[in-house]
Amino acid sequence: MPLRRGDASASSLEDAASATQATDGASTEPNFPPRQIISKDIVSEGDDATANLPPTSSQAEPQDEPQKPSGASIALIMVPLCLSVFMSALDLTIVTPAIPAIVSSFKSGTGYVWIGSAFILASTAITPVWGSISDIWGRKPIVLIALTIFLAGSLICALAHRTDMLIAGRAIQGLGSSGLGIMVNVIICDTFSLRDRGLYLAITSLVWAVGSTVGPIIGGSWRWCFWINLPIGALVFFVLLFFLKLPSPHTPIIPGLKAIDWAGSMLIIGAALMILLGLDFGNVTFPWSSVTVICLIVFGVVTLGVFIINEWKIAPNPVIPMRLFSDRSTVAAYVIWSCNFYVLIVITGIGVGMNLEPPLVAAQAAMTVLDTAVIQSTMTFLRSLATAIAVVLGGVIFQNEMDASSHRLGKVLGEEVAQQFNGDQAAANVELIKLLPSDQQEQVRDAYFDAFKSVWIMFVTVAGLSLLANLFLRAHHLSTTSKEAVLGVDRKEKHTGTANGIQAPQPIEPPHQLADN
Structure with missing residues (x-):
């Protein structure tokens, strides 16, 4: 709530003064600080409740102030995170030039379309779930799980001997890549202040741009496009496992599973898949006027509406809390x-x-x-x-x-x-x-x-x-x-x-x- 003049009544000030006297054990006048101008902005993560207020005794103690990460700590955090981003960006673009070789290898002229679509569909559909489960079990376990899923998908793709096996591997890669992308940004946001995090997010964006650029020009066989992820991913996994120090709630498996918004997760995944499949099929596999395309898009939109109602009125721990849309800055x-x-x-x-x-x-x-x-x-x-x-x-x-x-x-x-x-x-x-x-x-x-x-x-x-x-x-x-x-x-x-x-x-x-x- 905004801090405005008159929010603290005269009686509340008198009560506070009395409490001060009782605490000190003497009837002395409270020592009021100089008049301060308090911002009317909403107090949030970006607006510390005590940012514009005079320091109290507890605030004056240096040991209570959060310490910024040291240079070595920043390096141990950013290097593996940037490698994760580079690996995801590289994988997204390195496959495209290899598609003709893949089609020739499998003698398939139709399945190649799904090599890219499976990755995008899986990545988009699962995206909203990663943030909520990382709130339950912590950032470090979830980023390691996402990395493991991505590497498992890469291994399946590298060993694939049929088109459907390759498509399945690409879908698994998409699941892991989505989690990696989200968790990298979340870890940066947890580690650095609002004023500093823009710099480190920009660094990861630069790494993404580099990975996306060099992907198409890196040579090698099409299987090599997937094998390359394994040594890089193994190095990243090792560094994250042993050197990434993040708080963990140590949530047990069963209570954590009960806390997941399963209905919301299934609804948003289903809605995203139906809408994206309808858009993907339109005028490519089926005409826009076909029953298949129309039903996919219509049922996807209806399912999305049911998801919104579930998140708004029913879910105790929603995947996408509706409070995120309560502030105009956030919506903008x-x-x-x-x-x-x-x-x-x-x-x-x-x-x-x-x-x-x-x-x-x-x-x-x-x-x-x-x-x-x-x-x-x-x-x-x-x-x-x-x-x-x-x-x-x-x-x-x-x-x-x-x-x-x-x-x-x-x-x-x-x-x-x-x-x-x-x-x-x-x-x-x-x-x-x-x-x-x-x-x-x-x-x-x-x-x-x-x-x-x-x-x-x-x-x-x-x-x-x-x-x-x-x-x-x-x-x-x-x-x-x-x-x-x-x-x-x-x-x-x-x-x-x-x-x-x-x-x-x-x-x-x-x-x-x-x-x-």
Whole structure:
């Protein structure tokens, strides 16, 4: 709640003064500190309840102040985390150039589509669950489990002798990669203060960019693309196991399993899979008007609605607490985060890079340390879903525009050749343009440019939505000290002094005076 003049009544000040006298054992006047201006902002993780208040005796003692990690501790934390990020980014892009070799090896002309789709579907669907289970059992066990799952998937892919075995391995890799990505950011947010964590999150983003860039250019056989993960992953596992020092709630297995929101987990996984499969099938495997695509998307949206009701009204320990959407700064950060991945191919470089991590920090500053992990998993889920939707929307607009140009191209190229550049074939037949006479090439390129122009207009519109969302961000103080994560099945009871997810200001002794604002 905001601190305002008049919140502390005269009677409460008198009671506090009396308590001070009783404690001291003498009838002396309480020593009031100088008048201080108290911010009206909501007090949250980013706004320490005592940040602008005079120090008490306990606050004045240096030993009570949280200590920042030393350089060696930071290195032991960041190096394995960055290696985890590099490994995930490398795996995401290194497989793409190897797909022709995989298709040739397995003599399969259709299953190759699922080599990438299985990874993305599994990664996106499981994303919201990682944050909540890390709150129950702690960060370190969950990041090690995620790494183990990823390495198991890599081993299955490397040993695969059938397409379905390779697809299953890619799905398992997606499950582990999702957990790695979330837990890396959560551990950084737990370790560093709000003011410092932006730097270290930016470092992991840089590592991701490097891994994504070098992936396609690294040589080797397609099996080598998966074998390379094993030595890197083993090194990361060893360092994390022996050198990563994080608090652990030591939650027993059975109470921890009971604390999981199983209904919410199944609902969000089912909803994500149905929506993403519908978008993935649309106009590729089935036409948009097919019963399969329509049912998948409709039932996915309905299931998502049931999930929201479950999280809002029923679940005692929700996967995505609805309180995350109670603060306008947090909601605006979600919109900005999602929209940035719509416009990733429009404004690259500095513009997008500057907006990769700040929305995450803004959302965490608006909430409490209780929600660090679920904010990360929620934002990652929204980002993945937004990416999938953006690809589909861009593709639909492009295909519609190319269909609209087919009549004009038919007059120049002839109907048979023009059909090669219809909406559903235009993206696959770009190389055919080089085989046309120069005057016809110009006509076809103009059609492509017009189609892409409409796609850019859509993305710019979404970017404008992101810009408007920035207007709803509140300014929050970024604390310079990190706060220990609140973990375990009884984490809400441990996190005293909270109401509806917003940290309440703690009582100040001796009482202070509030200045006019």
